[in-house]
Amino acid sequence: MEETSPVKAKRKDKVEDKCADGETPLDAHSEGPHKKLARISEADNANVELSLNTAYQQKELTQWLQSAWLSQAKSAKEDATGAQIYAEPFQICLLPELLSKGRNQTLVDEMINKVHWSRKQMDLYEFYQSTDLSNMAECKLLTNFLQLLRKQVRPWLEEVTNLKLDYVSASCSMYTCGDYLLVHDDLLKDRQIAFIYYLSPWDNVAEWNEQQGGCLEIFSSDEQCFPQFPVHRKIAPKNNQFAFFKVGSRSFHQVGEVTTFDYPRLTINGWFHGATNESSAADSSRAFPRPSYLQPDVNNKPVLGLLLNDVYLKAATRRSIQKRIEENSEICLYEFFKREKFELARAQLLNDETLAWRRQGPANAHNYEVLDLNTARGTIEELLQLFRSNAMFHLLRDFTDLDLYGVDAITPMCSVELQRWSHGNYTVLGDGLVSDENTLDLVYYLNASEGAAVITYLSPDAAQAQPAMLENGISTDSDAADDTVDELEDEISDDSVLLTITPVDNALNIVYRCEGTTKFTKYVSRNTPLDKGPVFVISCSYRE
Incomplete structure (x- = not known):
């Protein structure tokens, strides 16, 4: 996009009436x-x-x-x-x-x-x-x-x-x-x-x-x-x-x-x-760290009726969700947990000082905080255990028709992470975020705020184009732009965007991504209002 004015136009993810320092x-x-x-x-x-x-x-x-x-x-x-x-x-x-x-x-x-x-x-x-x-x-x-x-x-x-x-x-x-x-x-x-x-x-x-x-x-x-x-x-x-x-x-x-x-x-x-x-x-050429995958916890047997919104337990709803995912490879399930469970979990995340957080690096790949799962207690522990349970694997099989935990599943695996997002946090494109096989992603928000922890999925073509962009120097402090680089940038910013997930409280996003698909979480500008505190994301991935 060519601009002739030195004054940047306001963007959707920026606050239009204030800057970070209150000006x-x-x-x-x-x-x-x-x-x-x-x-x-x-x-x-x-x-x-x-x-x-x-x-x-x-x-x-x-x-x-x-x-x-x-x-x-x-x-x-x-x-x-x-x-x-x-x-x-x-x-x-x-x-x-x-x-x-x-x-x-x-x-x-x-x-x-x-x-x-x-x-x-x-x-x-x-x-x-x-x-x-x-x-x-x-x-x-x-x-x-x-x-x-x-x-x-x-x-x-x-x-x-x-x-x-x-x-x-x-x-x-x-x-x-x-x-x-x-x-x-x-x-x-x-x-x-x-x-x-x-x-x-x-x-x-x-x-x-x-x-x-x-x-x-x-x-x-x-x-x-x-x-x-x-x-x-x-x-x-x-x-x-x-x-x-x-x-x-x-x-x-x-x-x-x-x-x-x-x-x-x-x-x-x-x-x-x-x-x-x-x-x-x-x-x-060092590789970025990849998430760790674990087998489902067979000893944990949560009662879905005590946690989930009753509408998602109905057979008709599950069939409708499965059809949507077959057609679009993604769906957003609003009010996924019972409202009282969501409110308890959000309050605990904002106020429980016994929860231990660590910064997720390295700095050229990630900058956000993750919860030490060993410190999870109460409602937070209950929700996190659910995402690793047999019950969740079975539920996702009904939602997606993927054999995540059926007789044909070879080694069902999942990764579960609770993230805390504030100003200055980000992830960037890199091999650690490229899916090396077909994967089912779950993204669940608590204390959501517009513009914070926005996730963008890019096609495999964009993942392959990223190294070419780096070779042309466009991702550094001092870049010489040419027509080839501009074409690559236009391709990634427009045609290659498969999906953008925006934060909504108590909404579970389900995304099926094929091998080679990549994603990143947009930098949280200091112009982004976080009046209610940081944004929390339960991020999970499942494999057959």
Whole structure:
């Protein structure tokens, strides 16, 4: 979807009258972001020439940075320029005031008035992006900046990092309120150095605070090269600052959600390319964890009449459900449990402090909490036991005509998980969520809230297209969009969406998905109202 305005249209999953920090968005007649940006356009920038800060051209500073970078021993800061190198969890260098004073205001002017922005939306991100700077001949200052990267920054970085860098790719990114980019490592093909150049040339907001969001958030990783919670370091957008880091199997980072309507997060970002990163290829192909499947609990014999809405115990209702699933492969059963059981379970989840929760990772695959089933008591334990019982297997066989627990069932198995969803939670597409055989999914909501824990199912074709999208670079902080990538994105966002499950209290969603089908749970924006508290999801899968 092409967009020419830098101001993002409101989306259905966003609150239309408030942002996360309580601000009220400005109407069309007040001074919104586009108005404030337009004030920069008043100067005549036709004859402006971009140039590097002379401090970074001094031999002594280059030698200091080279020594600090290559030593890899500890973090360091250079007093004269404020240049910093952080050593943990991976090396990243910050260079304040990259361009000569005042020059980057002219870049912002051109980005707002001449750049054609495309809206990028997937499981991993939502933001605006330009095409590659090499394809923007009409934007003279951005072309000038690209030449500066090629002719001055690239050889300088080679000297500092002792890496052979062949060429640079770059594009512009713009994040408005609610936009984000989730955890990734940038590791692909010949990317050697990733960079971000920040533009925030507004009075009193040259450096953002954490409450405004948009920080570059850095993650540490475990012995298997999986990124771990919590965030290790946050780097806030700062006007005229240049950040770079070596791309590797542990260079995990994300862009935190922007939470202010006042200003967009503007950057020029990309990679310096060199030799193929073969040494890290094995680590980058690590598989995401998969859910554990268990056999039905034969010792548990719940009485369905005490738990389920009486309508779902009737033979006619079961036949009707079976017909719907045969035709559509899915159904939503409203008011599935007796109302009093649902209310007891919801109250317990919100108030029982003996329930133990743990965060589900790794960070590049999942971010939500799951209940330690050993701590389940009372009504919660009763419901969870039901989903693993023989009675549920038999009921699902009646609903679906699948032989989940009949004479022809080979090894009936199920996985049961109770999830807790709050702001900032998500799952992303990956092999751990691709069904490797035909599976029956059950999704049940408690304390539901619109826009939180929304699940999207994608066709097998979309699952196969995802690696191609990654190879084209569209799911990273600095992406060069081309026609092929745009076609893939359009396919995934439209034709390949099989089903979207929206949260409804006390509703059981039944979805039959074939081998190769994948799914993800949409990022919960901080604009999503959770006035009643977190959303709880009982998520189950069954196999014959």
